[in-house]
Amino acid sequence: MSSEGSYYVPEQSKLPIVASLGLFLTVFGAANWLNGDSKGPTILFCGGLLFAFVLWQWFSAVITENINGMNSPQLKRSYVWGMGWFIFSEVMFFAAFFGALFYVRTFAIPWLGGEGDKGITNEILWNGFQSEWPVMTTPDMAVNGDAAKVSGPGQSMSFANVDSLWSWLPFWNTVVLMTSSVTVHFAHTALKNDNRKGFNLWLGLTVALGIFFLILQAEEYYEAYAHMGLTLDSGIYGTTFFMLTGFHGAHVTLGTFMLLVMFLRSLLKGHFKHDDCFGFESASWYWHFVDVVWVGLFIFVYILG
């Protein structure tokens, strides 16, 4: 390990190139799988395993360096900048999908329904299609009836009426996730006060809430597929619903996993000090970020759905 002045410049490292290989094999396997090649899943699995292994090594190295005191305050700031802008890039990823939802609802569907100067498409191609959201009857169904290839959902996930609020699953999902944002903040406060027991307790509770959210989400998907006729290919409504909630769910899964790792690090290894806990803080930032995305989803996908 070499230290350049006050800034720690790490020695040569095998991690980056092996990580590149792992990432490559993962996507190469995925592409082969999707294109129907029987070797695809194996390549994907090996690549994913290699990638996970490298990440494990990489994070261990960073943690060890920090514990050994090699990280100057300046280097720690670099990690803070890194995580902050990484989260911003995630925000922009979701922006693409929210943007698609807004565009479809504001422009594409009314035009397909015959509104405005682009409404000619209704007359010529999709005669009979009525502009509505959620789109229950797709343009394809309006024209081709039972022969349609793209059918709309049987039921939507939109908010029905105030009376059913207490039995409405997305409402409870919101409660669970909002609460978890508060508990992770309590965990942070506890750590700041050197209250290890409180930290573990609140953090453990946050992880539990995260898992509970995922269970509720799985239940919702099950209902959608099994009883509501709402699937990924149910026209544009199914598309936007599952892509937005699905990517959010994937991020909640990752966030829960990150918090779980932090929980285990604290519980088993006694990591984190009141003034040195950026691993935990970055995971909690990520958690707040997925929470904010959920609020957007709750409003635009469920309430105004």
Added chain:
Amino acid sequence: MAHGPAKGITRWLFTTNHKDIGTMYLWFSFAMFLLGGVFALVIRAELFEPGLQLVEPAFFNQMTTMHGLVMVFGAVMPAFVGLANWMIPMMIGAPDMALPRMNNWSFWILPFAFAMLASTLLMEGGAPNFGWTFYAPLSTTYAPPSVTFFIFAIHIMGASSIMGAINIIATILNMRAPGMTLMKMPLFVWTWLITAYLLIAVMPVLAGVVTMMLMDIHFNTSFFDAAGGGDPVLFQHVFWFFGHPEVYIMILPAFGVVSQIIPTFARKPLFGYASMVYATSSIAFLSFIVWAHHMFTVGMPVAGELFFMYATMLIAVPTGVKVFNWITTMFRGSMTFETPMLFSVAFVILFTIGGFSGLMLAIAPADFQYHDTYFVVAHFHYVLVPGAIFSITAAVYYWLPKWCGNMYNETMGKTHFWMAFLGLNLTFFPMHFVGLAGMPRRIPDYALQFADFNMIASMGAFLFGAAQILFLFNVIATIRGGKKATDEVWENPEGLEWTVPSPAPYHTFSVPPEVK
């Protein structure tokens, strides 16, 4: 390890050194430049005469697509990241990039991504053939199976770009030497800081749009399918929300390079430093609200056409500020015309031509005539070739003596310049004429009246290609030997990079310099 590079191949595979990684980026980019150049020469050879003679139309489409993708993502972007790696730490007095391991990861993703992209040429059904803009439904419903590999290649090179951008932001904001305030930073650093923000903001959107394609192709979603309530035009909106800032990603660092070089050879400080910073920021901001000027003919409400037309024209204002600054910097300077300066002066003139044809294209009603003609091809090649490519070339000549300690051969450099200058104008200027006369882009055959201009363009293209071989030869010769360069290399150039020895030691600024 603290005192020098490791021996053998592991130096490159496992390195955490910003100079090594910068070197790898630059060589990788040059390799991709040659590959993309070969694709371009296939196109120009086919278009040498009317009629189909060398390649099948299907293969021609693969060539236009792969040429664009390889040049944008493989040649131009990595070249600028390579320059950033080499120069930013030295310019701000930092020991290295902020996150050195992630830096190496960003690089090593690229060879894998491009190997995967290039391998699509050998796949059944051929490589992507839908143009580098990959409009749906050409790239979804009607795409060859290799599109899946293309999508994942875009995903991982996007990850590489985002990590590279995060690294650059952390380096610039966190690693400056004491006294190096933001408004003292060299313009190359400033333009890269702003570029990095553009990258972080739009590469995830690109990832989003290719993900939508992937879902439409393999999981029957309806993003771009009107039958299910989606809209193919949605693809264009999301793509160009990425695509327009992307073209500034390829030109802002070029502005930075030229703003370093012109003051050195005009022997005057840059005319308006602060106005350059503000102009760059303005251009970056505007780049987010002009995307639909690529889509004037696709069917947008009139309010949209007008908004995007006026917003686009606004960009001419900060760009004009920049051109004004470069010219006033040269005005009454003691100018000399070494190779980097030649490329930079050509940059100012030819980029302005590209900017003016851009202004023509910005006029929505006029664009109905120009859209998808060779005029558009002429326009964006005038901003990319003498813009991005010339500035990268100028940067290499300007800093090569600092990198390897030897002076390049000036005669060969000037020959390279004049061949490239002549070649590119012969190639791209006639395209304005055939475009205005109605020759569509992306076709392997054309009407007889376009024959003469196309023949000139093809000859120019081969001249331009030959010039790059001379460039390669000159660079290799300089690395292997030549007149020793002084620490300053040029006459009183400004900047911290000229205070360290030539060649720059493996580790610079272990102790931060004091900037007054």
